[in-house]
Amino acid sequence: MIPAAFDYARPTSVDDAVGTLADGGEDAKILAGGQSLIPMLRLRLAAPTVVVDLGGVNDLRGVTDDGNHLVIGAMTTHDEIMNDPAVRSHAPLIAQATRTVADRQVRHMGTFGGSLAHADPAGDLPSVTMALDASFEIAGPSGRRSVPASEFFVDYLTTAMDPGEILVAVRVPKMSDSSGWGSHYEKLNRVAQAWALVGVAAMVQRDNGTMSDARVALTNMGPRPVRAHGVEEALRGAPATADAVGAAVAHAAENTEPADDVTASAEYRTHLASVLTGRAVRTAASI
Amino acid sequence: MTRISLTVDGVRYDDDVDPRTLLVHHLRDRLGKVGTVVGCDTSNCGACTVLLAGKSVKSCTVLATQADGSDVTTIEGLSGPNDALHPMQQAFHGCHGLQCGYCTPGMIMAAVDLLADNPEPSDDEVREGLEGNLCRCTGYQNIVRAVQQAAADMRAAAPRTSQSADAAQEVTT
Numbered sequence: 001m002i003p004a005a006f007d008y009a010r011p012t013s014v015d016d017a018v019g020t021l022a023d024g025g026e027d028a029k030i031l032a033g034g035q036s037l038i039p040m041l042r043l044r045l046a047a048p049t050v051v052v053d054l055g056g057v058n059d060l061r062g063v064t065d066d067g068n069h070l071v072i073g074a075m076t077t078h079d080e081i082m083n084d085p086a087v088r089s090h091a092p093l094i095a096q097a098t099r100t101v102a103d104r105q106v107r108h109m110g111t112f113g114g115s116l117a118h119a120d121p122a123g124d125l126p127s128v129t130m131a132l133d134a135s136f137e138i139a140g141p142s143g144r145r146s147v148p149a150s151e152f153f154v155d156y157l158t159t160a161m162d163p164g165e166i167l168v169a170v171r172v173p174k175m176s177d178s179s180g181w182g183s184h185y186e187k188l189n190r191v192a193q194a195w196a197l198v199g200v201a202a203m204v205q206r207d208n209g210t211m212s213d214a215r216v217a218l219t220n221m222g223p224r225p226v227r228a229h230g231v232e233e234a235l236r237g238a239p240a241t242a243d244a245v246g247a248a249v250a251h252a253a254e255n256t257e258p259a260d261d262v263t264a265s266a267e268y269r270t271h272l273a274s275v276l277t278g279r280a281v282r283t284a285a286s287i
Numbered sequence: 288m289t290r291i292s293l294t295v296d297g298v299r300y301d302d303d304v305d306p307r308t309l310l311v312h313h314l315r316d317r318l319g320k321v322g323t324v325v326g327c328d329t330s331n332c333g334a335c336t337v338l339l340a341g342k343s344v345k346s347c348t349v350l351a352t353q354a355d356g357s358d359v360t361t362i363e364g365l366s367g368p369n370d371a372l373h374p375m376q377q378a379f380h381g382c383h384g385l386q387c388g389y390c391t392p393g394m395i396m397a398a399v400d401l402l403a404d405n406p407e408p409s410d411d412e413v414r415e416g417l418e419g420n421l422c423r424c425t426g427y428q429n430i431v432r433a434v435q436q437a438a439a440d441m442r443a444a445a446p447r448t449s450q451s452a453d454a455a456q457e458v459t460t
Contacts, residue, residue: 001328008289008306008352031350038348039330041307051306055353079342103419104400105333108342109349192418193331 003041010053014139014168017057022141022164024050030166031055032075032114035106060113060168063087068174071137074113074167079104081112090174093183093201097128100185103193113167116152119159119224121259122195126153127225128185130217131201134172140165156223180212181205184283186276187219196220197264198272200228200252202280204235211235211244211285221256221273230254231277245281252277291355295320296364304351311335311346314361322363322392326421333420336393336400337361343400345419362392365399374444375399375437384433386424394420398434406442410435 009024011017021028029048031037032055040046054060060075063084070090072081081087082098094112101107101115101124115125116136129136129149136147138161147160154160161167175181187199199219205212214235216228230251238244258269281287288303293313300318314320314337323346326334330348337346338360365373372380375395385391394417401408401416408416413434414427422430 002309002312003307005305005307008350010352010355031353034350034353035330035348038309038350042309042328042347053350053353103333104397104416105336105343105345105419106330106348108339109344109353192415 001042004044004047006048007050008053009050010056012056012058014057014059014166017052017054017166018139018141018164020052021166024052026163028052030117032117033077033109033111035102035110036114036118036120054166065090069171070174072112072170072172074117074169075111076113078107078110078112082107091132091172092175093128093132093185093203094125094172096183097124097185097201100124100187112170116170117159117161117167119153119157121156121223121225122220124185124187124196124199124219127199127201127217127219129170130225130227131183131203131215132172133215134170136167137169137171138165139168144168150227153224179205180207182284182286184280186280186283188272188276198269198276200273200276200280202277202284204281204285206240206285209240211238211240214281216277216281218252218256218273221253221258221269223257226256228252228254228277231281235281240285240287242282242287245278245285245287248281249274249278289352291352293354293357293359295359296361306350306352308351309347310337310349310351310354313351314346314359320361320363323361324389324392326389326393331421332390332393333397334390334393336396336420338396338400341403343397362395365395373399374440375434378433378437378440382429382433382436384425384430390420390422394422394430398437401434402438402441406438408434408438
C-alpha cells in the first residue's frame with residue numbers, strides 16, 4: 001500500500017519547523033519517527049497535503065539534566081531513552097515502560113514525543129507521564145508554553161496542542177534514591193508486540209512501614225489516560241502491606257470509561273485495572 | 288521529488304524520490320535489492336527488516352527520505368568476501384531455521400541486530416528480541432536454535448573484523 005502523495009519538508013530548527021507547519025495550513029502533519037503515522041498514511045487513514053519531518057531538528061533529540069528535572073527531547077527514540085543512563089537512574093519508570101513498547105524495530109525509529117503527541121489510548125507512555133507529573137514544552141507561532149501532563153491528554157488521539165504547535169520536550173521531575181519513591185509499570189498484552197489491553201503506571205513513596213504518597217495512572221481505561229485518584233487517596237498513609245494495597249485497588253476503575261471492543265470487554269478491562277494496579281503498586285512499594 | 292543519498296550494502300546511491308516512497312520500495316524497485324521482502328505491509332511481520340545506521344527497522348514503515356544520509360544494510364549485504372555466508376545465515380541453513388523462507392531475510396537481520404546488543408542471549412531473550420518478526424511455518428523452535436548457534440559461532444570467532452566495505456563506491460541510478 002502506497003500513501004497518498006504529499007509535499008515533504010525537512011526543517012533543521014524548531015523555529016523553521018513551526019514556520020513550515022504554519023505555511024502548510026490545516027492539512028499539514030508532523031512526522032516524528034513515523035511508527036504510527038506511516039501505517040496511517042499507507043492505509044490512507046491520514047492523507048496530509050504536507051508532511052513536516054522533524055528528523056533533521058537536532059535540538060529535539062537527547063536527554064539533558066537541569067538539576068531537578070530531566071528534559072527529554074521529543075525526537076529521542078525509545079531505544080535511546082531505555083538505554084540512557086540518566087533516564088534509567090532518575091526516571092526508571094520511563095525506561096521500564098519504554099522497554100515494553102512495541103518491538104525492537106519500532107523502538108529504533110519511534111520517538112518519545114511522537115508517541116505522546118499521537119496520544120493513542122493504548123500507548124504506554126501517556127499514563128507514565130501522568131504518574132510522573134511531567135510537563136510538556138510546546139512551541140508554536142506565538143512562542144513557547146508548558147502544559148502539565150494532567151491537562152495534555154484531552155481525548156482519543158487528541159492533545160492540548162493546537163494544530164500549528166510542536167512538542168519540543170517533556171520535563172520529568174527526577175526521582176532521587178533517598179526520597180523513598182519506587183515505581184513500576186504493569187500491563188497486560190496477550191501476544192508479543194500487541195498494544196496493552198490495560199496498563200498501570202505506579203509511583204509509591206515509602207516512609208518505613210507506611211506508604212506516604214502515591215501517584216497511579218491507567219492506560220487504555222478510556223479515550224485518554226487517567227489518574228486513579230481513589231487508589232492514591234486510599235494508599236496515602238496506609239501501611240505498606242498487601243492487605244492495604246488490596247483494599248485500595250477496589251477504587252482502580254472509578255471514573256473510567258473502558259472501551260468494549262474486539263480485544264476485551266469493558267468488564268474485563270475493569271477487572272484488569274484492579275489486578276494490574278495491585279501488581280504495579282506492590283512492586284513500586286517493594287511489598 | 289526529493290533528493291536523497293543512501294549507502295546501501297556499502298554502495299552509495301543518489302536518487303530523486305517521490306516523498307511518499309517507502310524505504311522498502313526504494314530498495315526493491317529502484318535499487319534492485321529484492322532480497323528484502325514485503326510481508327504484511329502493516330508493520331507487524333518484520334519480513335522487511337533492514338539495518339538503518341546499524342539498527343534494525345521495518346523498511347515498510349520508514350520513508351526513503353527518512354533514511355537520507357544513512358547507511359542501510361540489507362540481507363544482500365551480510366555475506367563476506369566471495370559470498371561467504373554470514374554466521375547468522377550459516378546457522379539458519381545449518382539449523383533448518385526456515386521452511387518457506389519468506390520471513391528469513393527479516394529474521395536474520397533482526398537476529399544480527401539482537402546479537403549486536405546482546406551477544407549471549409537466553410532463549411527467552413532471543414524470543415523476546417525477535418517479537419517484531421513473525422514466522423508462520425516453523426513455530427520458532429529452529430529459529431531460536433539458529434540464533435543461539437550463530438551467537439556461539441560469533442563469540443568463538445570474536446573479535447570479528449567488519450565486513451562492511453569502507454570505500455563506498457559511487458553509483459547513481
